Amino acid sequence: MAKKHYNCGIGPAFEAVGGKWKVAVLWELAGGALRFGELKRSVPGVTEKMLIQQLRELERDCLVTRTVFQEVPPRVEYALTEWGVSLNKALAPIANWGEAFAQATGRYPRQDAAEPAATARAKAGSATKPKTARGRPGS
Template sequence: MRKQSSTNLENEMLINGNCDMAYTLDLIGGRWKPSILWRLAYGALRYSDLRRSLPAVSERILILQLREMEADGLISRKVYPEVPPRVEYQLTEVGRSLEPVINVLTAWGSENRPGSERKTPRCPLLTII
């Protein structure tokens, strides 16, 4: 939990409130959010499939990132009333609108990664299941 009266939080709110680029980066920023968005761009995934496709992320962080993106309206969570419980995540319309942004960021990284001879986009941690 963040202190609500901190200078850091005030600065973040000021920047995100006045800069569209900063707002966008705040929504998709973080180590795992782009990877999660990339996977969900291919369709809805059950939590277990999403977890399996990101073996390096801890369960705690994955849940935290999913909750943040759900609160921001980028993804939706559907719980099926069955035993055992089944939970699926998918992109919302707002989340789908980020697909071109993710593609441009991937292409930019491919072209500008230091020491990279390769000019085709790559994401080795992004294993689509």
């Protein structure tokens, strides 16, 4: 694949987080490594196929690592790389802005939908320190 050339840093940043579920996956992994099933449960609405695709792209872009443990039954965990951690730090102010914007415009919480994990974290006052489904604080 040919390398893309950009005029500024926003291009590669948007390419890295492009995709409906990538930011949610990165946000959930901020608290530590998760297995596929844990990730799927912590990102409401994502299909198995789409989660697999997004994880492969995040791994390809060096934002997530996939570790296969040689044990029975097989175990695979996904975790943030240093680049993934630094990207999550950049996403935290966006999460704070989104919370303020949503509150100001009355866009959520919606009563007709399950509350997203990021919303629950923001309500708990920890938008800048994400937690996983296991409740571990992020970096």
